[in-house]
Amino acid sequence: MLPLIGIAVLVLGFAVRLNPLAVIVAAALTSGLLAGMAPLAVIAHLGKAFNDSRYVTVAFVAVPVIGLLERHGLQARARMRISQLATATTGRLLILYLGLRQITAALGLIALGGHVQMVRPMLAPMAEGAAQARLGVLPQPVLSLIRAHAAATDNVGVMFGEDIFIALSSILLIKGFLHLEGVEVAPLQLSMWAIPSAIAAFLIHGARLAWLDKRLERLAAESADAERQAGS
Amino acid sequence: MIGVGAVYAVAGLMFAAFAVLTLRDPAHPKRYRRSAFWALLGLSFLAGDRLGDLGDGLVVLGLAGLAAFGGLGLGRPQTTTPAERLEGAKRWGDRLFWLALIIPAVALAGTLGFKALHVGASPLVDPKQASVIALALGVVVALVVAMLILRPPLSAPLQEGRRLADLVGWALVLPQMLAALGAVFALAGVGASVGHLVSAVLPSNSPAAAVIAYTVGMAAFTFVMGNAFAAFPVMTAGVGLPLIVHKFGGDPAIMGALGMLSGFCGTLLTPMAANFNIVPTTLLELSDRWAVIKAQAPTALLMLIVNTALMYALVFRF
Numbered sequence: 354m355l356p357l358i359g360i361a362v363l364v365l366g367f368a369v370r371l372n373p374l375a376v377i378v379a380a381a382l383t384s385g386l387l388a389g390m391a392p393l394a395v396i397a398h399l400g401k402a403f404n405d406s407r408y409v410t411v412a413f414v415a416v417p418v419i420g421l422l423e424r425h426g427l428q429a430r431a432r433m434r435i436s437q438l439a440t441a442t443t444g445r446l447l448i449l450y451l452g453l454r455q456i457t458a459a460l461g462l463i464a465l466g467g468h469v470q471m472v473r474p475m476l477a478p479m480a481e482g483a484a485q486a487r488l489g490v491l492p493q494p495v496l497s498l499i500r501a502h503a504a505a506t507d508n509v510g511v512m513f514g515e516d517i518f519i520a521l522s523s524i525l526l527i528k529g530f531l532h533l534e535g536v537e538v539a540p541l542q543l544s545m546w547a548i549p550s551a552i553a554a555f556l557i558h559g560a561r562l563a564w565l566d567k568r569l570e571r572l573a574a575e576s577a578d579a580e581r582q583a584g585s
Numbered sequence: 586m587i588g589v590g591a592v593y594a595v596a597g598l599m600f601a602a603f604a605v606l607t608l609r610d611p612a613h614p615k616r617y618r619r620s621a622f623w624a625l626l627g628l629s630f631l632a633g634d635r636l637g638d639l640g641d642g643l644v645v646l647g648l649a650g651l652a653a654f655g656g657l658g659l660g661r662p663q664t665t666t667p668a669e670r671l672e673g674a675k676r677w678g679d680r681l682f683w684l685a686l687i688i689p690a691v692a693l694a695g696t697l698g699f700k701a702l703h704v705g706a707s708p709l710v711d712p713k714q715a716s717v718i719a720l721a722l723g724v725v726v727a728l729v730v731a732m733l734i735l736r737p738p739l740s741a742p743l744q745e746g747r748r749l750a751d752l753v754g755w756a757l758v759l760p761q762m763l764a765a766l767g768a769v770f771a772l773a774g775v776g777a778s779v780g781h782l783v784s785a786v787l788p789s790n791s792p793a794a795a796v797i798a799y800t801v802g803m804a805a806f807t808f809v810m811g812n813a814f815a816a817f818p819v820m821t822a823g824v825g826l827p828l829i830v831h832k833f834g835g836d837p838a839i840m841g842a843l844g845m846l847s848g849f850c851g852t853l854l855t856p857m858a859a860n861f862n863i864v865p866t867t868l869l870e871l872s873d874r875w876a877v878i879k880a881q882a883p884t885a886l887l888m889l890i891v892n893t894a895l896m897y898a899l900v901f902r903f
Contacts, residue, residue, distance in 0.1 A: 354778050354781075354782070356770070356773040356774050356775045356778055357775060357778050357779070357782075359770060359773065359775060360770075360775065360809055363766075363809075363857075364809070367856060371653070372649070372652050372653035372755070373755075373756075373759055373762075373856075373859075373863075374648060374649035374652045374653060374755055374758070374759065374762055375649045375650075375652070375653035377649070377759075377762045377763060377765075377766045378645065378646060378649045380766060381765070381766050381769040381770075384769060384770055384773040384775055385769055385772070385773050387773070388772070388773035388774055390772075390773070393639060393642075395769065396639060396642035396643070396645075396646065397637075397638035397639045397641075397642050398638070398642075398768070398769050398772055399642050399645055399765055399766075399769050400636075400638050400639060400640065400641030400642025400643070400644065400645055401638040401641060401642075401768075402764070402765035402766075402767075402768035402769060403629070403641055403642075403644070403645050403761060403762065403764075403765040404629065404633040404634065404636075404638075404641040405765075405768070406761045406764035406765055406768075407593055407596075407629070407630060407633065407761065408589060408714075408717050409760045409761040409764050409860070410596070410757065410758060410760065410761045411592055411593075411596055411717050411720065411721065412720070412860075413596070413750065413753070413757055414592070414595060414596050414599060414720075414721055414724050415688055415720075415724050416599075416745075416746040416749040416750055417599065417724075417728060417742035417743055417745060417746030418684075418685075418688065418724055418727045418728050418731060418742065419685070419745075419749065420664075420742065420744075420745025420746045420748055420749045421728070421731055421732075421735070421737060421741055421742045421745050421746075422681055422684055422685055422731065423664075423670075423745065423749075424664055424665050424670070424673075424737065424741060424745050425665075425670070425673040425674075425677055425681060425735050425737070426665075426669075426670040426671065426672070426673030426674030426675075426676075426677060426681060427674075427681040427682075427685060428670070429667075429670045429671050429673070429674035430674035430677070430678065430679070430681045430682065431682075433674055433675075434679075462693060464688075464689050464692040464693060464696070464716065464719075464720060464723075465689045465693070468860075468864060468865040468868055468869075469868065470685070470688055470689065471689075472865060472868070472869070473865075473868045473869060474685055475682070475685065477869055497869075497871050497872070497873070497876060498876075498880075500869040500871060500876075501866075501869070501871060501873075501876040501877050501879065501880040502880045503869075504865035504866075504869060504877045504880070505853075505877050505880035505881035505884075507865075508853060508861045508862070508877070508881060509853065509881060509884055512846075512849040512852065512853065513846070513849070513888070516842065516845060516846060516849075522814075523813070523814065523845050526814055526817060526845075527817065527841040527842070527844075527845055528841075530817065530818050530821060531821075531826075531837055531841060534821075534822065534826055536826065536830065536837045538837050538838040538841060539838070542838035542842075543838050543841055543842045544842070545842075546838055546839045546842035546843060546899070547842045547843075547846060549895055550843065550846045550888065550891060550892055550895060553888065553891045553895075554884070554888055554891075557884055557887050557888060557891070558884045561883060561884060
C-alpha cells in the first residue's frame with residue numbers, strides 16, 4: 354500500500370499549484386523509494402520511461418508550419434471565411450465539427466484533428482469569427498469561453514469516435530488484456546458496443562453547443578449593456 | 586528501414602534550433618534558462634538512446650528543475666502585425682487552408698500507404714510506427730510547399746515555431762512526463778495496490794453495485810492516472826471480471842467497451858490528461874488552466890451516467 358503515497362504527493366502538489374513537472378518527479382521518487390528502489394534506480398527508471406515515451410511529444414514538430422501559416426494570416430482567413438456564411442453560429446459550427454470528428458475518428462482517421470494542427474489555427478478562429486459576425490465585438494472572457502469550447506469539442510469528438518474503429522489501440526488493449534485473463538472477445542463486438550455511447554455523446558454535447566449559442570447571445574447583450582452604462 | 590528514430594532526429598534538430606535562436610534573442614526575459622530547456626529537450630530527442638537510463642533521468646531532472654525554479658520566460662520573436670495578417674489572408678486566400686491540410690492529408694496517405702512500399706523483402710517504413718512517421722513526413726512536405734509558395738525569410742518557420750513552443754512552455758513535455766510517471770507507478774506496484782483497495786471495500790452482492798463500482802472506478806482511477814489505458818487492467822482485474830463477468834454472468838465485450846468509455850469520461854475531467862486538457866489552454870492562450878475541463882465537465886459527467894446505465898441495461902442481457 355505504501356507506493357500509493359506517490360498518488361497523494363501528485364494530488365497535493367497539483368492542488369497547491371507547484372510546477373507540475375517538479376510534482377511529477379517528486380511523485381515518481383516517492384513511489385519508487387517507498388517500493389524499495391534505490392534513489393538512482395528510480396531516476397534511471399524515470400529517464401528510461403521518458404525516453405521510451407518520446408512519441409507523445411512528436412505532434413509538436415508541426416509548430417513551424419502552423420506558425421508560418423499564422424504569420425501569413427491563416428487565422429484571419431478562417432475568421433473571414435466563416436463570417437461570410439450568414440447561417441453560421443459558433444454552436445452550429447462546433448456541432449458540425451463534432452459530428453465530422455466522431456465519424457472520421459471512427460474510421461481511424463485521428464490525424465485529421467488535434468489541438469496543434471486544427472483547433473488553434475482553424476477551429477478556434479472560426480468559432481470566434483462566427484460569434485463576432487453575429488454578435489459584434491466580444492470581451493476577452495467570452496472569447497476565451499469560445500476557444501475553450503472549441504478545444505473541448507475536439508476532445509469529445511475524438512474520444513467518443515475512436516473506440517468504434519476496430520484497429521485502434523484501446524480496442525486492441527481491451528482484447529489483449531481479456532485474452533490474458535482467458536476471456537475471448539472479437540474487436541468487432543467491442544466497437545459495436547461503443548456505438549450507443551457515441552450517439553449519446555453527440556446528442557448530449559450537441560445540445561450543450563446549441564445552448565452555448567443562447568449563452569453567447571446573453572453574454573454579448575450583457576457586455577453591450579455594461580458598455581452603454583459606462584458611456585452614459 | 587525508416588524508423589521512428591528519423592522522426593526523433595527531426596524533432597531534436599528543431600528543439601536544438603529553438604535553443605540557439607533563444608540564446609541569440611537579447612529581448613528574451615530569461616533567455617539562458619529557456620535556451621537550456623530547449624537544449625536539454627533537443628539532446629533527449631537526438632541522443633536519448635545513447636545517454637543511458639541514468640543520463641536520461643538526469644535530463645528529466647534538469648527539465649523539471651529549470652521549469653520549477655525561476656520559470657522560463659516568454660520569447661516574443663518578431664512576427665507579423667494583425668493588420669499584416671489580415672492583408673495576408675486577403676492575398677493568399679484559401680491557399681492557406683490547403684497548405685494547412687497537407688499535414689493531415691500526407692499523414693493519412695502515409696498511414697495507409699506505407700505498407701505497400703518495400704526495399705527488397707523488408708518494408709521501407711517501420712509498420713509499427715507508420716502513423717508517427719507519416720505525421721512527420723506531412724510536416725516536412727507542408728513546410729517545403731509553404732516555403733516555395735509564401736517565400737518568407739528563411740528563418741521564419743523556426744522563429745514562428747519558437748513563438749508557439751514558448752507559448753506552450755513546459756506544458757509541452759508534460760504529457761510525456763506523465764507517461765513516464767505512469768511507467769514508474771506501474772513498476773512500484775501502484776496499480777496492484779489500488780486493485781486490492783477497490784476489491785476490499787467493494788459491495789459484492791448486487792449486479793447494479795458492481796456495474797457502478799466498475800464504471801465510476803474506471804473514471805476515478807483514470808482521473809488520478811490521466812490515462813484510461815492505465816486504469817483498465819487494474820479495474821477489470823479487480824472488479825470487472827470477478828464480479829460482472831464471472832459472478833453475475835455479464836458479457837465481457839459490453840463490459841470492456843463501456844468500461845473503457847467510462848474511463849474516457851475521467852480523461853475529460855483531469856489535468857493529468859495534459860495533452861487533451863492542459864496543452865490546449867496554453868496553445869489558445871487561456872488564462873484559466875481549467876478552462877477546457879470546465880467546458881467539457883457536464884458532458885463527461887452525463888456520459889458517465891449514460892455509460893453506467895447502458896452497461897447495466899445491456900451487459901446481463903447478451
